[in-house]
Amino acid sequence: MHFAIIGQGLAGSSLAIEADKNGHDITCFDLSNENTASKRAIGIINPLVLKNRTIFDKSEIFLSNCLSYYNWIEKTFQKPLLSRNSIREVLFNPSEVSNWTSLSQESNLEKYIGSIETTNKSLSALGLGCIKNSFRLDVKNYLQVIRTWLSENHHLQEEDVKNIFVSKNEVIVNSQKFDGLILAEGLIATWTQKIFRPLQFSPTKGEGLVIETTNTNIDFPVHRNTFLLKEHENRYTVGATFNRKDLQTGPSKAGKDSLIKELSYWFHDDFKIVDHWCGLRPTMKDRKICFGWHKEFPNVGFLNGLGSRGALTSPYYSSLLWAQHRS
Numbered sequence: 001m002h003f004a005i006i007g008q009g010l011a012g013s014s015l016a017i018e019a020d021k022n023g024h025d026i027t028c029f030d031l032s033n034e035n036t037a038s039k040r041a042i043g044i045i046n047p048l049v050l051k052n053r054t055i056f057d058k059s060e061i062f063l064s065n066c067l068s069y070y071n072w073i074e075k076t077f078q079k080p081l082l083s084r085n086s087i088r089e090v091l092f093n094p095s096e097v098s099n100w101t102s103l104s105q106e107s108n109l110e111k112y113i114g115s116i117e118t119t120n121k122s123l124s125a126l127g128l129g130c131i132k133n134s135f136r137l138d139v140k141n142y143l144q145v146i147r148t149w150l151s152e153n154h155h156l157q158e159e160d161v162k163n164i165f166v167s168k169n170e171v172i173v174n175s176q177k178f179d180g181l182i183l184a185e186g187l188i189a190t191w192t193q194k195i196f197r198p199l200q201f202s203p204t205k206g207e208g209l210v211i212e213t214t215n216t217n218i219d220f221p222v223h224r225n226t227f228l229l230k231e232h233e234n235r236y237t238v239g240a241t242f243n244r245k246d247l248q249t250g251p252s253k254a255g256k257d258s259l260i261k262e263l264s265y266w267f268h269d270d271f272k273i274v275d276h277w278c279g280l281r282p283t284m285k286d287r288k289i290c291f292g293w294h295k296e297f298p299n300v301g302f303l304n305g306l307g308s309r310g311a312l313t314s315p316y317y318s319s320l321l322w323a324q325h326r327s
């Protein structure tokens with residue numbers, strides 16, 4: 001069957017790969033917009049909720065799916081995309097160190113809470129708690145790999161989808177005929193809401209900084225309230241904030257100030273800010289991911305609400321959606 005996929009963010013990308021694995025042809029429609037959630041994602045794949053040191057719901061199943069998926073992508077397209085350098089949590093004082101050690105001995109947490117390492121000279125920390133089974137996806141390159149594959153092996157149309165007509169036997173997208181349709185529109189969700197139902201979004205804004213330093217040498221992700229992530233040479237990303245109240249599309253002074261404040265607690269090298277950006281996460285009010293096939297039109301499906309963990313969860317939900325497809 002020939003499916004139209006609307007959107008090539010994290011959701012649309014893994015849905016396209018799964019469609020191909022299921023033997024379908026694909027035409028992917030995607031606007032070349034730099035400000036989507038996927039283009040802003042910093043790529044952290046983290047099985048823990050760091051704020052309260054608990055396990056993110058269904059982490060084990062998400063992790064095993066996403067690792068086998070990204071490993072397959074890396075092998076198939078011969079591109080390294082996944083950094084296996086674990087996140088290190090900044091531990092400030094003896095009580096945090098002792099709490100980390102106790103958690104690492106709890107049977108449900110021992111596979112995620114690892115040993116405590118000595119700190120780096122640029123960080124004010126008593127120790128660095130290692131988060132086992134945490135990774136970082138190079139989202140920009142991953143999206144590019146899928147985009148190139150779509151344009152070379154299937155069809156990619158960089159255009160706004162302004163018209164969709166759906167019936168039992170066919171789908172028409174911008175005047176082209178298809179057998180089926182998958183909507184992976186992120187926050188825009190115009191067609192998902194018209195064809196399925198209104199979605200209860202409660203987006204969270206994330207702001208980040210790119211800083212340049214001369215003395216720092218930290219090649220693993222560091223976290224305490226915010227992340228410090230090496231990009232290349234002397235450039236690091238700091239972020240991202242979580243804000244449900246300010247949903248303006250531009251970066252804010254408050255966002256920048258809060259990132260500098262958080263970072264300054266534990267990072268003491270001099271730095272210069274070279275970029276300040278923001279994006280909106282497609283989070284639902286109930287924080288649940290929503291997906292499924294249309295009751296009346298069995299070849300019309302959608303996936304949305306990936307929230308703040310799209311890199312971790314999109315491979316699992318994409319394969320689940322396809323597993324539920326009954327044409």
Ligand SMILES: Cc1cc2nc3c(=O)[nH]c(=O)nc-3n(C[C@H](O)[C@H](O)[C@H](O)COP(=O)(O)OP(=O)(O)OC[C@H]3O[C@@H](n4cnc5c(N)ncnc54)[C@H](O)[C@@H]3O)c2cc1C
Binds near residue numbers: 310
């Ligand atoms: C600042 C920030 C940091 C983040 N960090 C992380 C992280 O570290 N780890 C993690 O796992 N997740 C992270 N996320 C979350 C992650 O980015 C999202 O969960 C994920 O990107 C959502 O993907 P999506 O494909 O559903 O939506 P989107 O990325 O919004 O993609 C939807 C696509 O559909 C296209 N589209 C929509 N409507 C149309 C139309 N009518 N015609 C043509 N094209 C259309 C859009 O142009 C877009 O390309 C972060 C998000 C933000 C904002």
